[in-house]
Amino acid sequence: MRYSIWALAVAAGLSACAEPAANDPYVWQTLNGAPTQVIAHRGANGELPEHTIEAYTLAIEQGAEIIEPDLVLTSDGIFVVRHDRWLSDSTDIADHPEFADRRRVVGDRDDWWVDDFTFEEIRTLRARQVREGRPTEFDGLYMIPTFEEVLDLAAAHDVATEPEVKSPAAFIATGLDPLPELVRILRLRGLDTADAPIAIQCFEPDFLARLNEEIDAPLLMLVFQMQELEPGLDPLIPTVALDDMVAFADGVGPYKALLVDTNGEDTGFIARAHALGLSVHPWTFRDDQPVADGADIETELRRIYALGADAVFTDFPATAVRVRDAMIAEGASGH
Ligand code: G3P
Ligand code: CA
Secondary structure, X not given: OOOOHHHHHHHHOOOOOOOOOOOOOOOOOOOOOOOOEEEEEOOOOOOOOOOXXXXXXXXXXXXXXXXXXXXEEOOOOOEXXXXXXXXXXXXXXXXXXXXXHHOEEEOOEEEOEHHHOOHHHHOOOOEOOOOOOOOOOOOOOOOOOEHHHHHHHHHHHOOEXXXXXXXXXXXXXXXXXXXXXXXXXXXXXXXXOOOOOEOEEEOOHHHHHHHHHHOOOOEEEEEOOOOOOOOOOOOOOOOOOHHHHOOOOOEEEEEHHHOEOOOOOEOOHHHHHHHOXXXXXXXXXXXXXXXXXXXXXXXXXXXXXXXXXXXXXXXXHHHHHHHHHHHHHHHHHHO
C-alpha cells in the first residue's frame, strides 16, 4: 500500500482539533489509528452551489481536511468541475439563448452536454443549487472552476483533494480520454507521488488500473454494490470485489449502506477492507437526508466514526467536523 494522504493527514489536517484526554484516549478503529477525516463532497454544497470555489472555500473554513472535485472534460479537453456530463441541473445554461440549439438527446436524456462546449463557453455559465430544499439565493453568482483552480485553492490552504474522474468510458467514446490530461496535470504539480496530498477516485476499475500504471498517487475505488454482500446486482453498474481491487487501489469508497444495514448494524465491510490494507471512505453523509433506520445525522456519523471509517464524504462538513472533534474531546470516557 502506498504511503498516502490518509497517513499524512494526522499531522497536517487535524492540528486544530480538540486534544484527546491524555490518560484516557479514544482508540480510533481507522487503518492508521488517527481520527476520521472529513471530505467536503462537492464543497460545502449543503449551503452553497456545489463544485464552486466559494463552496470549497467555505468547507475549508469549516475544517474539512479534504475537498472533492468531480471532473468532466470540455470539448477542448479542459477539466472542469461538475458532477454530471449534462449541465441543466447544476448551471443556468437554460437561461442562455445563445446555446439553445446545442441541446440534444444522449441516451434517454435531452440536455446540454459539457463535452459539446469549449472551456470559454462553459465559463459564461453560473452555478445553481442542485438539491431540493437547500438555499437558492446564491444561484447565478459563481463560475464553474477548472480542476487546476481547485488544486490551486487546496495548495493555498494546505488541504488535500480527492478528485473523482467521472464516466471515463463515456468520454473516451467521444474521443476525449481523461487519462493523459490528468497525468499531465498531476506530474506538473508533483501530485503523482505516493505521498502527494491527493487520492484519485473513480467508479470504473479499468480506468484506475490504467492510472495505476502511470502514477504512484493513491487511488480510491468507488463502489455502489458489492458481490460479497448482495446477490442481486445491477449488471449495468461496474463492481469489483475487495480482494481484486487491492491489485490497483489503495482505498475503497463505498456507498454508505454497504457499511451499516437498514437496522443500523455493522455489515463487517470496514473490517474486511482494513484486513486487506484498504482505506475506507464512504459517501454521502447529509444533514438533510434521513437514513433507513431513522438515526439523526449525529448518530449516523458517530456510528460510522466508531466503526473506523478512515474518511467520510459529506455535503455538510461543519457537522461532520463538529461531531468528530467532539468524539476526540470526549476520549474513551465518552464511549
Ligand atoms: O465520490 C464519492 C461520491 O461522490 C460518489 O458519488 O455521485 O456523489 O459522485 P457521487
Ligand atoms: Ca464524487
